[in-house]
Amino acid sequence: MKILIIEDERALQESILKYLEHQGFICEAVSDFMKGKEKVRQFAYDCIVVDIGLPYGNGLDIIKELKYMESKAGIIIISAKNRLEDKLNGLDLGADDYLAKPFYLSELTARINAIIRRRNFEGNKVITFHEIKLEAEARRVTVNDKPIDLTDKEYQLLEYFIANQRRTLTKGAIAEHIWGDEYLHVSNFDFIYSHIKNLRKKLIDAGSEDYIKTEYRTGYRFTEG
Amino acid sequence: MKLLTKTTLYFLIALIPLLAVAGFYLFNQFSKEINYRSDKELISAEIAWIRYLRSEAENGTTFILRTPDLSIFPTDAPIAERPTIVNTNGYGINEIPYRQLSQVVSISGNAYQIIIRQSQEQKTALVTDVTRIMLFVFIGLFVATLIFNWVISQRLWMPFRRSLNKIRSAELQRIEAIHFEQTNIKEFNELNASLNYMKGKIHKDYVNMKEFTENAAHEMQTPVAVVLSKLELLLQDNNLKDEQVQAVLESTSALRQLSKLNESLLLLAKIENNQFETTIEINLADITKKYLRLFDEFIKEKQLTVQTDFSFSFPVKLHPLLADSLIMNLLGNAIKYNYTAGKIEIAVSENSYHINNTSMLPPIQPGKLFMRLNTSDNNKQTSNGLGLAIVKKIADVNHLHIAYHAEDGVHSFDITKI
Numbered sequence: 291m292k293i294l295i296i297e298d299e300r301a302l303q304e305s306i307l308k309y310l311e312h313q314g315f316i317c318e319a320v321s322d323f324m325k326g327k328e329k330v331r332q333f334a335y336d337c338i339v340v341d342i343g344l345p346y347g348n349g350l351d352i353i354k355e356l357k358y359m360e361s362k363a364g365i366i367i368i369s370a371k372n373r374l375e376d377k378l379n380g381l382d383l384g385a386d387d388y389l390a391k392p393f394y395l396s397e398l399t400a401r402i403n404a405i406i407r408r409r410n411f412e413g414n415k416v417i418t419f420h421e422i423k424l425e426a427e428a429r430r431v432t433v434n435d436k437p438i439d440l441t442d443k444e445y446q447l448l449e450y451f452i453a454n455q456r457r458t459l460t461k462g463a464i465a466e467h468i469w470g471d472e473y474l475h476v477s478n479f480d481f482i483y484s485h486i487k488n489l490r491k492k493l494i495d496a497g498s499e500d501y502i503k504t505e506y507r508t509g510y511r512f513t514e515g
Numbered sequence: 516m517k518l519l520t521k522t523t524l525y526f527l528i529a530l531i532p533l534l535a536v537a538g539f540y541l542f543n544q545f546s547k548e549i550n551y552r553s554d555k556e557l558i559s560a561e562i563a564w565i566r567y568l569r570s571e572a573e574n575g576t577t578f579i580l581r582t583p584d585l586s587i588f589p590t591d592a593p594i595a596e597r598p599t600i601v602n603t604n605g606y607g608i609n610e611i612p613y614r615q616l617s618q619v620v621s622i623s624g625n626a627y628q629i630i631i632r633q634s635q636e637q638k639t640a641l642v643t644d645v646t647r648i649m650l651f652v653f654i655g656l657f658v659a660t661l662i663f664n665w666v667i668s669q670r671l672w673m674p675f676r677r678s679l680n681k682i683r684s685a686e687l688q689r690i691e692a693i694h695f696e697q698t699n700i701k702e703f704n705e706l707n708a709s710l711n712y713m714k715g716k717i718h719k720d721y722v723n724m725k726e727f728t729e730n731a732a733h734e735m736q737t738p739v740a741v742v743l744s745k746l747e748l749l750l751q752d753n754n755l756k757d758e759q760v761q762a763v764l765e766s767t768s769a770l771r772q773l774s775k776l777n778e779s780l781l782l783l784a785k786i787e788n789n790q791f792e793t794t795i796e797i798n799l800a801d802i803t804k805k806y807l808r809l810f811d812e813f814i815k816e817k818q819l820t821v822q823t824d825f826s827f828s829f830p831v832k833l834h835p836l837l838a839d840s841l842i843m844n845l846l847g848n849a850i851k852y853n854y855t856a857g858k859i860e861i862a863v864s865e866n867s868y869h870i871n872n873t874s875m876l877p878p879i880q881p882g883k884l885f886m887r888l889n890t891s892d893n894n895k896q897t898s899n900g901l902g903l904a905i906v907k908k909i910a911d912v913n914h915l916h917i918a919y920h921a922e923d924g925v926h927s928f929d930i931t932k933i
Binding site for chain 1 (some may be wrong): 740745750751760761812836850851
């Protein structure tokens with residue numbers, strides 16, 4: 291999977307690159323509009339992460355360019371301007387998603403995964419992690435080909451865990467992924483505990499290995515061994 | 516007091532001495548005229564009397580005549596060449612002004628004093644007349660000025676009124692469209708030119724301010740994003756000690772809070788700048804249903820009983836984003852500050868929206884209710900103290916009234932249209 295990151299803030303670009311590469315993506319990064327345009331013309335990517343405010347140009351114009359080229363790449367806008375107009379503009383132009391800064395790297399990863407899966411019309415849409423298999427379209431989960439019954443939230447949790455496998459995920463990041471930041475208006479993130487407990491129990495009951503590891507006071511990590 | 520009324524008043528006050536002087540002058544002129552005529556009559560009467568005396572004196576008669584109006588008697592006084600004519604006030608109680616001619620004449624060698632008086636009663640009448648005329652003039656002027664005033668203020672001040680109305684209805688975000696036009700009055704042109712200049716400056720400042728606020732808030736998110744991403748990567752390091760992990764987590768949480776705070780302040784600024792204009796009518800009951808679904812899990816977890824009455828709809832003109840924010844904050848608070856197995860009641864009527872919840876928290880002090888960044892110690896963790904400030908601001912700019920009331924551990928908010 292090839293990802294292009296167009297982001298002018300070097301430090302952030304580096305973080306994204308590092309995290310995505312660790313999750314198995316092949317990444318390239320550029321930091322201005324010209325180079326971004328050049329790259330998208332020369333190479334085909336599976337997903338492009340583009341900032342709106344760039345030196346020498348606007349990220350939205352790169353989206354226009356991609357659409358003009360009839361590119362199949364998924365597009366995620368990342369912007370410091372959490373403005374409704376920007377978001378609507380970007381989505382209108384054909385971007386797949388919009389993420390306001392600051393965002394969790396784990397969230398970006400989950401969204402990239404979702405977009406690539408959605409865009410991958412011909413290819414298979416099944417996500418596997420050892421004995422666990424997720425059929426994204428049908429939202430069906432099997433463990434050793436035995437279907438298990440998950441709630442919506444549990445399904446989202448599992449999908450998120452697999453996208454960010456082997457990484458430490460904080461409770462805040464998990465809560466925000468599944469409940470959006472509206473949960474902040476209602477509660478702290480202790481409530482995710484029961485959902486994770488249930489998911490873990492269902493997976494183990496179905497014969498899966500116990501992949502959900504509790505990290506001391508931090509959060510969770512989905513990993514083998 | 517109106518400017519015109521005041522000017523008129525000054526004008527009328529100034530008119531009083533002027534009219535008095537005019538009256539005095541008028542009286543004098545008339546008086547002189549009357550005197551002149553009296554004098555002519557007196558002299559011709561004297562001449563007639565002298566002629567009569569002379570003809571009678573030839574018969575050797577000596578005259579002594581004393582009537583109020585005519586006295587002729589012999590005297591020792593020296594003979595005068597010319598008659599002296601004076602004003603006198605006569606005798607008795609009714610002081611009627613008289614014109615009096617007196618002369619010592621020689622009639623056949625005898626000196627006679629002749630005094631002829633003529634009543635000048637018309638002078639008294641003249642004073643009254645002149646005063647009356649002046650009074651009429653004054654009243655006439657007064658009435659005329661009132662009418663003029665009205666007409667003038669209707670027509671002459673029209674451009675001023677227009678400008679005033681424009682200023683009154685001016686809204687900051689639409690101030691650029693206002694234009695104070697040319698009139699044919701110099702003063703108003705100066706005023707309007709200044710207003711145009713000021714309007715331009717206000718608009719420019721407003722745009723700058725708006726851009727600055729937005730840019731500042733946005734620019735802040737980028738460095739925060741950088742730090743948060745670095746912290747997230749750092750957390751993946753397996754070699755970190757427990758307290759280091761703890762430090763990373765605490766930094767993350769504080770930075771997240773900062774970022775949310777920034778977002779909320781930005782939202783407040785945008786609401787204040789009226790950047791959420793809309794013509795859409797939204798039914799708050801629908802928004803509430805949406806958030807009840809969204810928060811369903813939290814409601815169930817706290818075992819809250821939610822009683823709703825959506826039999827009416829309460830349509831308000833509100834930007835969808837603000838409607839969301841309003842309900843999210845109110846309902847969110849009702850859940851967050853509730854206790855386990857507590858109650859929430861929501862009632863929507865045709866012209867009001869009511870939400871109440873049970874809570875262990877003491878009532879919010881009225882003065883601190885909608886204040887920004889006023890977090891009580893018991894909810895420092897989950898609140899940035901801007902929720903209610905946002906609610907209040909949304910209500911204020913959208914012509915809604917929000918009231919808070921707490922009794923017996925039940926906190927309620929009521930939204931009504933103004």
